[in-house]
Amino acid sequence: FFSGKHVQCEPVSGGLQVSGRWEFSSGSDSASWVMVGVGPPGVIGLVPRAxxxxxxxxxxxxxxxxxSNDIVVEDAFIPTHRLLDMNRAGLDDHTAWELHGRRTYRLPLRVLLAWDLVAPLLGIARGMLDAFVERARTAPQAVQSDVIQLRFAESxxxxxxxxxxxxxxxxxxxxxxxxxEHFSDEERARVGRDRAFVVRLCIQAVNRLFDVSGGHALFLSEPLQRCHRDAHAVSHRAGLMLEAVGPPYGRAALLS
Known part of the structure; x- marks a missing residue:
């Protein structure tokens, strides 16, 4: 939802006049507010359901x-107090901390991003493991295989x-x-590394189990295929790929 399509933002007295379309607005059917990317990169605006x-x-x-549907805003006014610069939040902008006193608001916002996807992925991977065990109980001969046992142990x-x-x-x-405490560049990069590494471990575990789950795991009624699809859907976010966020940590740790 950060960039959007055909976004128009016009500075007006007291805020922005905004129109545009944004994708991937998770929970939009039940939400009463949405966040959309407006103006300079990293700036988001809060828009009410009306x-x-x-x-x-x-x-x-x-x-x-x-x-995660699309959101369309047509000529809506977003006052300045409903604008947030993610590049400043938790760094030199401590408004949330001053208002609410929660320790998460003393952290740079960018180190918190995407963990909301990683947490469900851990549950998905654990669900895959449970479903694999449940299926194994219906195939006593298959679970005698060293291959099956090793893959389960690794996953x-x-x-x-x-x-x-x-x-x-x-x-x-x-x-x-x-x-x-202040975050160094290396510490921020390490957070991204760890976040992506958790994703990689989960994807490897899910793939290894799915590959030996047999043809019946392909049926839409089977939880194994759903866990496999859901896990890969999470991993497609750019900030969760180790290839994207690993090098910044390597540079910070090795070249600083």
């Missing part, structure tokens, strides 16, 4: 239940490891917010 339309466009192969270890990395990183972020 000022936008929801287009039923979310016909996707994965995360079908997220309802379960990866999911456990992903959970540990996730928990460790989130705890470290919250503790840093509690102390109000």
């Amino acid at each position: 000022n936008y339309r929801v287009l039923d466009t979310w016909f996707a192969s994965g995360l079908c239940g997220s309802g 379960s270890a990866e999911i456990d490891a992903a959970h540990v990395v996730f928990r460790h990183t989130i705890d470290a972020l919250l503790e840093k917010g509690e102390r109000g």
